Amino acid sequence: MVKRIEKDHSRFRQIIRGKIKKELKKYITRGELIGKKGKDLVSIPVPQINLPHFRYSSKNSGGVGQGDGDIGTPIGRGDDDDGTGQAGEAPGDHLLEVDISLEELAQMLGEELELPSIEAKGKKNIVSDKDRYTGISRSGPESLRHFKRTYKEALKRQLISNTYKPDNPIIVPYREDRRYRTWKTVQYPEANAVIVYMMDVSGSMGEEQKEIVRIESFWIDTWLKFQYKNIATRYIIHDAIAREVDEETFYHTRESGGTIISSAYKLANQIIDEDYSPSEWNIYLFHFSDGDNWGEIDTDECISILEEKLIPKANLCCYGQVESPYGSGQFIRDLEDYFENEEKLILSEIADKEAIYQSIKDFLGKGK
């Protein structure tokens, strides 16, 4: 049974996330409960919305307490606005936040960036919204009236009020007796997906650039994992040659060497051909580089691999160009010129950390 409180609760959560009723946002306070998880103290955020009232300002009011101590003994700090300072077990800064699961994060990300749910390809494994009738409510459109439940309610009422006559069993439902079916929209992201991350680790990619890649791919990962149940991730790094690595290495490799981007594309293509048939898998390619490719010949080669092999096979090819003091940044412009109207190729320039936000939106905003 769907509990009544759930609707109120989800409405409250929506307000907290700033999704609805933005005028209440300024009344949100971030309270917390201090809990214990094993040996550690953890902070459990308990957001509250405090509607304004005529009330006393707390600072000059004080109060009455019980306990030991001489005059002048401090009993609590004054920062918290609720007036009564809490004494004792003041926890240090070693608090861990619990609360938000990655799933919730992804949901928030989706809401914040207004990302559409992904439409996967392949008829067998379509991601779809399904309306399922999950509950019963007291109000709703007449077309969804639940005849049996309404009848039961009316019968119950008549039995209780003693207006039910066994020899003349006519049941007349009142408005209060009516029950309606309610539905929930459920997503079935059952399709399989693979993400191939490619990163340029040549000499021109510095720590800062890699940090940007790391943050961005974390968010992309989170979102796609939220959308697909089965997701595989592969990592490729390249300078002049490409090789497949594990996640750890991907994020921690030190920079060196020159840049031949086509090497990475070739390897990606090979991985797809070997393990991920495009008819069964939703394929996502993300490539991050500073756009300083070695010579035009290789750029041409990249374009031809993209055009003939990668783009047809993938749901989405994304190229994110991180700005670097050393790179020319030519690559993105070459791609732009060539693939003007290619929907499946998304290009995004990421100037600094601030731009990550927009870039994720670019990449995932189409719902592919």
Place this chain on the structure above:
Amino acid sequence: MNMSLTAELSAIRDEIKGYARDYGLDFYETIFEMLEFDELNEVASYGGFPTRYPHWRHGMEYEEFSKSYSYGLSKIYEMVINNDPCYAYLMRCNNLVDQKLVMAHVYGHCDFFKNNLWFSKTNRKMMDEMANHATRIRRYAEKFGEDEVESFVDVCLCIENLIDPHSQFIDKPEEAAKAEAEPEEEEALDAKLRLKSEKEYMDEFINPRAVIEKQRQQEEEKAKSKSRRFPENPERDILQFLIECAPLQKWQQDILAIVREESYYFAPQAQTKIMNEGWASYWHSKMMTTRILSDAEVIDYADHHSGTMFTQPGRINPYKLGIELFRDIEERWNKGKFGKEYEECDDYETKRHWDKQLGLGRQKIFEVRKLYNDVMFIDAFLTPEFCREHKMFVYEYNERNNLYEISDREFKVIKQKLLFMLTNWGQPFIYVVESNYKNRGELYLRHRHEGIDLKLDEARDTLKNLYAVWTRPVHLETVVDETKTLLSLEGEEYKETELD
């Protein structure tokens, strides 16, 4: 879900009910229901009621309850509704000692609800009433839109505390007020008209009766022709005033009336928090330790009882303060430690061993539970001895180091502070004074300043909500930093003006 008690618990309930009656507790029929923790959290979020109108505020409560429960920080032991019959809830997963403790505690509350004077005007069919409110508000939401209705409920909740809990005990507020006001006015008028006469025998000549009478008539004419002030006397039940006078639609009026009714229903619980919890704790302790507990249960009981009584330094725990005061009263009246003779005795040793063996204690506490509320309770029964024994103190905010510090252990100061905190349950007194201010239909409110300023940002936002109801500019007269100030909200514009 089967909510009725198990056979074992029903037997225990009957047993405890018997003890409660033996002790002289007098309560409505009390129905216990068993709930799972999440159901209990839900009911608690609705203020103890199974059905309330939909609003995010209940969801907010739910989040806090369920988080504290799931992280093992706190759980709800008992919940009981002032209703006839009383409803009380038990958590299914509690162990048997806890269930016994809760039942005994609940009978204490039920007795208090039924007999305490301050509850005498509450609706004893509130369970049904709340469900009606829910239905009405749901229906408005269907008709006028969920967002619209919820936003209006938000507005009403911002001003829900602008009621006058005492008004329910005045039979006809208008007439009573009038009867009080008139003779005073007459005397004042008389004094104004009469010339000063030193010698009594000259009075007839200095103030001839006929002239005075004529002048009086003239004055009265003047007073009548003067535009009449409305409301006639400052009114504390601002919600009622708005329901009657604000330009609201029917459904808005109804929602405001619903919020007002619920405010009045909950008001006595806020007025008697210390007494109510103290009374219930007194009885659960009495019944558990004298009748109910088996030997094996003593440790568990002691553990849980002391958990309820635990007082954080710097706080007041109503359970603890209440139970101790009731016990103190019982002891004092048993031993005759009251009255002139006792008060005037100044020998410490004699006072300490004072015992006239009157045995009036039980009778006295039953009388107290009938007639008093928290303010009166503290005023009458908090003694210097009690404050000392329970290490009570007053704390103040120290601006220099941003700390709350213990500032005093003097009995008088403690009592005064405590009374202030409890008066009007620690909220400012706000009156509506004038509904046609500046002859422009503007609303004029006055805050009766008692030494503590209002929180200004919240006051401003509350005025905004009042403006949403009144639709004309709204003013609040208050004191800011010892200067009389008028807070005014006109449309989007907010300003503070100093008054002389």
